[in-house]
Amino acid sequence: MSAPDFWQNRISADEKIKRLGILRDLVARYQEIETGIAALSARGGSASGGEKSFDENLYYETRRKFRAFELEELFKGKYDGQAAIVSVYPGAGGEDAEDWARMLGEMYMRYAEKQSWKVRVIDDNPRGRVLELKGQYVYGYLKKESGVHRLVRISPFSPKKLRHTAFALVEVVPDLPAVEESKIQIPESDLKFEFSRAGGPGGQNVNKVETAVRVTHLPTGITVGARVERSQQQNREYALRLLKAKIIQLMERHHVAELSALRVKVKPEWGNQIRSYVLNPYQLVKDHRTEAETSQVDKVLAGDLDMFVEAEVESNR
Numbered sequence: 001m002s003a004p005d006f007w008q009n010r011i012s013a014d015e016k017i018k019r020l021g022i023l024r025d026l027v028a029r030y031q032e033i034e035t036g037i038a039a040l041s042a043r044g045g046s047a048s049g050g051e052k053s054f055d056e057n058l059y060y061e062t063r064r065k066f067r068a069f070e071l072e073e074l075f076k077g078k079y080d081g082q083a084a085i086v087s088v089y090p091g092a093g094g095e096d097a098e099d100w101a102r103m104l105g106e107m108y109m110r111y112a113e114k115q116s117w118k119v120r121v122i123d124d125n126p127r128g129r130v131l132e133l134k135g136q137y138v139y140g141y142l143k144k145e146s147g148v149h150r151l152v153r154i155s156p157f158s159p160k161k162l163r164h165t166a167f168a169l170v171e172v173v174p175d176l177p178a179v180e181e182s183k184i185q186i187p188e189s190d191l192k193f194e195f196s197r198a199g200g201p202g203g204q205n206v207n208k209v210e211t212a213v214r215v216t217h218l219p220t221g222i223t224v225g226a227r228v229e230r231s232q233q234q235n236r237e238y239a240l241r242l243l244k245a246k247i248i249q250l251m252e253r254h255h256v257a258e259l260s261a262l263r264v265k266v267k268p269e270w271g272n273q274i275r276s277y278v279l280n281p282y283q284l285v286k287d288h289r290t291e292a293e294t295s296q297v298d299k300v301l302a303g304d305l306d307m308f309v310e311a312e313v314e315s316n317r
Contacts (some may be wrong), residue, residue, distance in 0.1 A: 025136065028063060036062030038146045071313050072137050079174035080140030085242055086172050087224070091148065093166030095157045098126050101168040103301060104149060105129035108142075108170075110303025115141070115243040122238065123212075123225040130225065130242070132175070139174040144289075144312035148276035154280045163280055166275065182245040192216040195232060215239045219241040222246050274310070277301070290315060 006011050036058060043053050046307045075081065085261040088223035089106045105124075108131060112119045119137035124130075133142070148169055155164035195210035212227035213235040226235040277297060278284045285300045286293040294300065300308075 001314040028068070032070070033062060033065050037044050055088075061135070063165040071310060072140070075140035077140065077143070079176070080143070081137055082139045083132070083134040083175040084139040084142055085122070085175055085245060086142060086145070086170065087128060087135060088130075088132045089169045089171075090126070091167035091169055093151075093164065094168035096151070096155050096164045097168060099126060099156070100149075100151045100166040103151075103286070104170060105131060105166050106304070107301050107303055108133075108145075111305045111309075112138075113301075114303050120228065122228050122242075124227075125225070128225070134175070139172065141309055141313070142172045143174075144315075145170050145309075150276045151277065152278045153302055154278065164290075173242070173249050176241070176245045176248065178246065180242055181244050183252055184247055186217065186240075186244070186247070190218050192218055193236070196227075202276065211235055213239045215243055217243055217247065220247070220250065222250075276289075289312065 004015075019076075040055065040059060040062065043055060061168065085207065086105075086108050088101045088108070089099040091199060093100065109119050112135075115135060115138075117133045120132040122130040122132050122136075129316070151166045151168075154161055158303055161316045192215065194214040194216075196212045196214070197210055198275060210224065210231045210283065211230065213232060214223060214225040215236070216223040222243060224239050226238040226242070229235045229238060274289055275287045277300070278286075278299055278304055281298045283295050285295075285297055285308075287308050292308050292311040294307060296304070
């Protein structure tokens with residue numbers, strides 16, 4: 001960085017600095033694993049009978065870090081190393097579906113916190129929650145969470161305490177580099193903008209101007225929103241960036257070369273679910289693609305997603 005010509009190309013310099021940061025983090029994580037293994041090997045001697053003491057917490061923490069290294073070797077996708085935008089939308093199920101979307105959003109926030117990722121809520125309203133998760137390989141870890149998630153439980157909204165089924169759609173897209181975003185040019189005629197106040201129900205945080213932005217891509221029905229920034233223009237730019245990320249992902253998934261050929265809309269309803277969360281009459285979370293399952297529903301909803309995420313990443317082999 002001290003070389004005279006290092007800053008002549010700012011884009012190249014930024015990429016090199018970013019790469020240096022990644023390498024430094026990689027070395028630090030490797031050293032943490034080495035230190036953990038050495039500490040576990042050296043534990044000793046004070047237990048009765050001369051047996052070595054065992055630090056279970058250190059063992060599981062070191063194993064978790066090593067496991068992360070193993071999984072990241074499988075991340076070969078173009079955007080796997082990027083941060084990610086996670087959107088959760090209610091589907092069929094009325095109030096239960098809206099509550100289910102909220103629960104899923106909280107589940108992913110808790111999972112992100114366990115991974116030490118940075119979390120920012122971009123949009124949060126009854127029509128859906130949008131989260132920005134920043135960290136290494138976030139998209140690689142979460143991209144297979146995209147799809148319909150099904151909930152079965154005794155509805156808290158049912159006066160007769162009946163069992164209801166609700167659906168929510170999870171979408172995970174990479175936080176695209178600027179160069180990728182610039183590849184997509186969307187005609188204004190294909191966009192519908194809606195504006196609203198970004199604040200809550202009352203108090204100092206209520207905006208007197210309509211800064212929140214919601215934009216719909218009319219050909220596909222994709223809708224995104226942003227309300228976290230202070231100005232309407234900033235939220236508009238963020239919403240368009242998120243929309244482009246979703247469109248690029250959709251084009252790649254359906255092998256479409258031209259934006260005009262893209263006409264796809266996924267419905268969160270029966271027959272499309274990738275995972276079921278049953279809270280009643282028994283407790284079970286089951287992924288219908290990998291067959292991974294557990295009866296510890298509360299732990300899963302509290303962000304313990306390692307079993308399902310790792311099963312999906314392993315399927316890339």
